[in-house]
Amino acid sequence: MADKKITLELMKLYQTYADRLTISANLSSILHRARDIKASGNEIEIAVRSMLSELLPLKYKISNGHIIDQDLNVSKQYDLIISEHIDHNPIAHFNDTTELFFYESIYLTGEIKATWNLKNLEDSMASIADLKNRLVRKGIDSKTLISGNQEVQLDVELTKNPIRNPLFNFAFAIKEDSDFHKFKNLYKLDHTLKFQPNITVILNRGIFVLVNKEDLQHNKLTVQLYPEYVTDLSSVEWKFIDCSQGGRNLAYLLFCISQHLNNVILEKPPYLKYSASLLDLDTESLLDLNEL
Secondary structure: OOOOOOOOOHHHHHHHHHHHHHHHHHHHHHHHHOOOHHHHHHHHHHHHHHHHHHHOOOOEEEEEEEEEOOOOOEOOOEEEEEEEOOOOOOOEEOOOOEEEEEHHHEEEEEEEEEEEOHHHHHHHHHHHHHHHHHOOOOOOEOOEEEEOOEEEEOOOOOOOOOEOOOOEEEEEEEEEOOOHHHHHHOOOOOHHHHHOOOEEEEOOOEEEEEEEHHHHHOOOOOEOOOHHHOOOHHHEEEEEEEOOOHHHHHHHHHHHHHHHHHHOOOOOOOHHHHHHHHHOOOHHHOOOHHHO
16 A cells, blocks of 8 residues: 655644734724724734744844944844844844844845724835945845955845845734725836835735736736845836735745845945944043153
């Protein structure tokens, strides 16, 4: 008698994670109606961070807080930050779990909401624009390979992106607002493309993605995961994957995050440059030893 084939019902597995997030959203609604707005928002954020902590390798730190660059510019607060966890600790940790991170150690940021509406999309775009326009970190050339503390320059491109350390920004919500049909007014193909979330997932409704138009005409779905690097705007268009199965939507988000984490490399923060900005030294503050 032939052995019975055993397969894993993967979508049912991811649906259980989606159901857990939906339960957290229901608890959040109870807190919101009790006018505990802060606890209401924290409920879903903590649930998403906890889920990612369970599913991603220990080399990644799942947290929330702010990012700073070498000039000590500080970002807004992010609901979710994934940073390198083996070689770098956060700059600071506060009692409410907020943490500060070196920009060089950041893989991605996320916005987490109970309901996705126009204001949340506008706020998310403003946050991404502020981070990309005001904070600076060195881009790692697409031909660079990092081994230990050494950078090796190859003669081939290792990524289709111009750099190997792009920042990934995603947005996640449990459900959509009643003004859902108006989102098309903000998902544009112009200079704001680089400030759009790389992917927006509404757990119980679907996914906003940027796709290749020519491939779509041949019934092939090719998602442009990094909108900011699209040079020919006529070659892409925004689409909404209409899917009410939360497990599938969540799985897609997790796979996109994993793809990004596996492809990106990061450099160590230049600690001396950070310390120079922190001390803000100038020649007038220097004393000859005889003056001590």
